[in-house]
Amino acid sequence: MINIFDLKTEFDKNPIGINTSKPRFSWKYECSADIKIKYYQIKVSTTKKLLDKNKIDLWDSGKKLIINNNFLIEYSGKKLKSRSCGFWKIILYSKKSQEFVSNEVGYFELSLLKQTDWLANWIGFPAGRNGKALYFRNSYEIQPNIFKSRAYICGIGCYEFRINGKKVGDRVLEPSQTQYGKTVLYSVYDITNYLKTGKNVFGAIVGNGWYGMPKLIVQIEIVYNNGNKQIIITDGRNNNDVNLWKVSDGPILSNSIFDGEYYDANYEKIGWDKPDKNEKDYIHGKEWIYSMVVDSPEGELISQTMEAVRIVGSLKAKTLTEPKPGVFVYDNEQNLSGWAKITAKGKPGTKLSMKFSETLNEDGTVNQEHLRFALAKDTYIFSKNSKITWEPRFTYHGFRYIQLEGYEGKPSIEAIKTQIVRSDLDVTGSFKSSNPFLNKLHKAIIWTEFSNLLGVPTDCPQRAERMGWLNDMTARSEELIYNFNVSRFLPKWLRDINDSQESTTGAISDTAPFRWGARPGDPVCICNVIIPWLLYKHYGDYRVLNEQYNWMKKSVQYFLSRLNNFILEDSYIGDWAPPLNEAVKGSIGTSAVSSKTPGSLISTAHLYHSLILLTKITDVIGLKDDNDEFLKIASRIKKEFNKRFWDKKSGGYASNNQACNSTAIYMDLVPENRKENVINNLVKNIEDHEFHLTTGNLSTKYIFEALSKFDKIETAYKLLIQRSYPSWGFMFEKGATTIWERWEEATGFGMNSHNHGMYASVGSWLYKSLAGIRHDEDSVGFSKIIINPKIPSQLGSVKASI
Numbered sequence: 196m197i198n199i200f201d202l203k204t205e206f207d208k209n210p211i212g213i214n215t216s217k218p219r220f221s222w223k224y225e226c227s228a229d230i231k232i233k234y235y236q237i238k239v240s241t242t243k244k245l246l247d248k249n250k251i252d253l254w255d256s257g258k259k260l261i262i263n264n265n266f267l268i269e270y271s272g273k274k275l276k277s278r279s280c281g282f283w284k285i286i287l288y289s290k291k292s293q294e295f296v297s298n299e300v301g302y303f304e305l306s307l308l309k310q311t312d313w314l315a316n317w318i319g320f321p322a323g324r325n326g327k328a329l330y331f332r333n334s335y336e337i338q339p340n341i342f343k344s345r346a347y348i349c350g351i352g353c354y355e356f357r358i359n360g361k362k363v364g365d366r367v368l369e370p371s372q373t374q375y376g377k378t379v380l381y382s383v384y385d386i387t388n389y390l391k392t393g394k395n396v397f398g399a400i401v402g403n404g405w406y407g408m409p410k411l412i413v414q415i416e417i418v419y420n421n422g423n424k425q426i427i428i429t430d431g432r433n434n435n436d437v438n439l440w441k442v443s444d445g446p447i448l449s450n451s452i453f454d455g456e457y458y459d460a461n462y463e464k465i466g467w468d469k470p471d472k473n474e475k476d477y478i479h480g481k482e483w484i485y486s487m488v489v490d491s492p493e494g495e496l497i498s499q500t501m502e503a504v505r506i507v508g509s510l511k512a513k514t515l516t517e518p519k520p521g522v523f524v525y526d527n528e529q530n531l532s533g534w535a536k537i538t539a540k541g542k543p544g545t546k547l548s549m550k551f552s553e554t555l556n557e558d559g560t561v562n563q564e565h566l567r568f569a570l571a572k573d574t575y576i577f578s579k580n581s582k583i584t585w586e587p588r589f590t591y592h593g594f595r596y597i598q599l600e601g602y603e604g605k606p607s608i609e610a611i612k613t614q615i616v617r618s619d620l621d622v623t624g625s626f627k628s629s630n631p632f633l634n635k636l637h638k639a640i641i642w643t644e645f646s647n648l649l650g651v652p653t654d655c656p657q658r659a660e661r662m663g664w665l666n667d668m669t670a671r672s673e674e675l676i677y678n679f680n681v682s683r684f685l686p687k688w689l690r691d692i693n694d695s696q697e698s699t700t701g702a703i704s705d706t707a708p709f710r711w712g713a714r715p716g717d718p719v720c721i722c723n724v725i726i727p728w729l730l731y732k733h734y735g736d737y738r739v740l741n742e743q744y745n746w747m748k749k750s751v752q753y754f755l756s757r758l759n760n761f762i763l764e765d766s767y768i769g770d771w772a773p774p775l776n777e778a779v780k781g782s783i784g785t786s787a788v789s790s791k792t793p794g795s796l797i798s799t800a801h802l803y804h805s806l807i808l809l810t811k812i813t814d815v816i817g818l819k820d821d822n823d824e825f826l827k828i829a830s831r832i833k834k835e836f837n838k839r840f841w842d843k844k845s846g847g848y849a850s851n852n853q854a855c856n857s858t859a860i861y862m863d864l865v866p867e868n869r870k871e872n873v874i875n876n877l878v879k880n881i882e883d884h885e886f887h888l889t890t891g892n893l894s895t896k897y898i899f900e901a902l903s904k905f906d907k908i909e910t911a912y913k914l915l916i917q918r919s920y921p922s923w924g925f926m927f928e929k930g931a932t933t934i935w936e937r938w939e940e941a942t943g944f945g946m947n948s949h950n951h952g953m954y955a956s957v958g959s960w961l962y963k964s965l966a967g968i969r970h971d972e973d974s975v976g977f978s979k980i981i982i983n984p985k986i987p988s989q990l991g992s993v994k995a996s997i
Contacts, residue, residue: 239282246283267737307496318331330400342420345386347416363389364503370382370650371499372405377495379492390417399411402588445467460579503618514608515608548574551596644952664711664953789854856876889921898914
């Protein structure tokens with residue numbers, strides 16, 4: 196009759212370590228058509244036993260009317276504090292007063308909400324160990340009858356936590372990178388099943404990651420059945436040195452996100468993370484020394500509530516070749532992000548190396564020219580005659596091909612297994628059509644995103660860059676939210692953007708965390724305004740609008756301060772990376788600046804779009820004065836935009852090319868009496884180019900939206916399925932399995948990624964136009980859904996879900 200399921204707190208299933216004392220609850224239900232749900236009731240208790248007995252000691256919402264299908268309900272009970280937990284259930288009521296109680300029980304637990312909750316100190320080895328990973332350990336006596344135990348831990352750049360010889364959890368490359376001077380993410384683990392009565396050893400391996408010098412902070416809190424508590428921390432010399440951890444280096448002689456990992460088994464410390472009868476060896480031995488309290492990275496410690504990076508799957512290579520004696524190349528026939536796991540035999544001193552790349556040289560070896568200075572190479576050295584299975588810890592690569600050298604004899608194709616590594620987001624969208632090309636395009640988009648979701652939405656996974664570019668996400672964010680559940684992932688990245696924002700001027704940076712590009716960033720970097728609106732519209736996340744509003748407002752005000760007669764002249768990225776014959780030869784980004792699309796047009800249009808979004812946001816959160824002001828400025832910008840860029844003779848904007856006209860249409864900058872001319876010019880331009888794109892990373896999204904807006908679906912479809920250069924079809928004809936950075940097939944040194952998210956932006960159009968799945972403009976969280984597929988005559992069918 197009815198099934199209530201998928202109870203979540205803060206968009207997560209039974210989370211431990213949430214960062215708010217006002218958690219929000221959500222759920223799903225399925226029921227027969229004769230049941231009309233009208234009310235809900237949430238009950239929250241401190242224990243499941245109390246909840247089962249209907250003894251509600253935290254919050255009873257009472258019977259509440261469901262308004263606009265809102266299933267994101269904020270807790271409003273007794274005050275919660277650090278470490279507070281709750282068990283909850285949902286009761287639904289029909290219009291006929293039928294009562295339905297969820298069989299499923301939800302759980303949540305708060306993190307350490309205040310910095311003063313931390314008793315631990317950061318430890319490390321201040322002088323560094325020449326790029327090596329650091330190994331930390333300490334032993335403690337644990338009593339029997341544990342009620343609950345939690346480990347709060349962060350190791351930067353990235354770490355692996357171990358107890359009694361076992362890795363805790365399945366996370367890798369933890370924590371996600373941040374602007375460390377502002378925010379540092381820690382993880383919360385339930386470690387009860389890892390502990391035993393008596394001596395226990397806690398250990399951590401900490402690599403360089405994105406930080407560069409290993410540092411560790413650990414706070415373990417154990418509550419026993421009798422109410423006693425035990426706290427274990429990383430600390431300096433005090434309290435009889437009980438919390439004075441030991442540190443050493445080990446077999447990871449070098450580790451780098453870009454360059455790879457160098458592992459020498461001769462330096463392994465067998466049993467270092469297990470209880471030892473002679474603990475003095477770890478105090479007075481030659482290899483271990485006392486760790487030292489080191490400077491904090493300064494950022495606020497907050498719990499990482501977004502999805503962790505994990506090994507989400509593995510691939511066996513499709514082919515194995517030997518282009519040169521002793522050089523073996525594995526081909527996965529799929530571009531991806533991750534690393535290789537190898538099984539091999541070797542003699543003492545044997546050196547195995549694995550190099551990674553997306554493309555091959557003419558001689559069949561891997562081509563790494565376009566990786567800039569990234570070595571993308573993992574190395575293992577044998578210490579004895581043995582058979583090993585090994586994989587790195589503190590690096591990742593973007594690749595299709597693996598080149599193995601140093602292997603004794605000839606390896607089998609099973610000797611190497613590719614580990615697929617990414618943020619473990621749920622795939623929520625599916626798309627399939629009667630045209631295999633569209634299915635291939637959708638698959639390539641998904642694999643491109645798989646490769647570029649590692650704590651931040653990166654531009655590429657392979658070269659010495661891998662940054663969260665805001666201009667790419669201006670176009671790409673809607674595609675991302677149609678294909679994946681990003682309800683926790685994108686709010687984290689919004690904090691990265693905030694942390695990277697200039698505090699006095701409000702200027703945002705090109706990348707977040709800010710490690711590349713410029714600050715102020717290019718005016719097309721408006722995803723900090725787009726994403727909160729998308730999160731609100733898709734998930735009903737009202738809170739994100741309030742939390743982000745002042746940050747958004749400041750960034751827009753900065754660009755407003757740069758106006759010259761209501762035109763924004765600032766531009767150096769613009770409509771990035773169009774086909775080479777549409778670009779300025781020799782310009783930055785390997786000739787990536789458009790020669791025919793004025794940067795001032797693109798910048799002004801994006802500022803206008805930001806203002807329109809802010810008017811919608813201020814309308815929702817109730818800021819009338821700001822709303823009126825933004826509407827007034829937007830109106831003036833639209834007027835001056837048309838005065839400056841409208842070309843009466845051509846009947847289009849600026850150069851009358853695809854980018855100029857589609858941007859003006861998409862941003863709603865075209866007056867009513869000019870729309871017919873502009874769309875007709877756009878269609879004619881496409882036809883004149885024989886249904887080839889001339890657009891860059893932004894207007895490639897806008898051109899399809901513009902065509903659909905005026906029901907030019909046949910034109911849009913012919914443009915989409917084009918097979919010759921420049922097009923997605925051209926990429927596939929050349930063997931692409933992910934979306935390229937450039938329309939050209941380029942492999943040399945320069946901006947030539949073969950796994951890049953910005954041209955994946957067309958993915959949202961597949962859902963919105965071909966499948967016709969859209970939310971009603973006045974609805975939130977798809978409470979009202981519009982299904983209006985626009986099927987071109989050449990396409991038989993489309994099947995999609997979100």
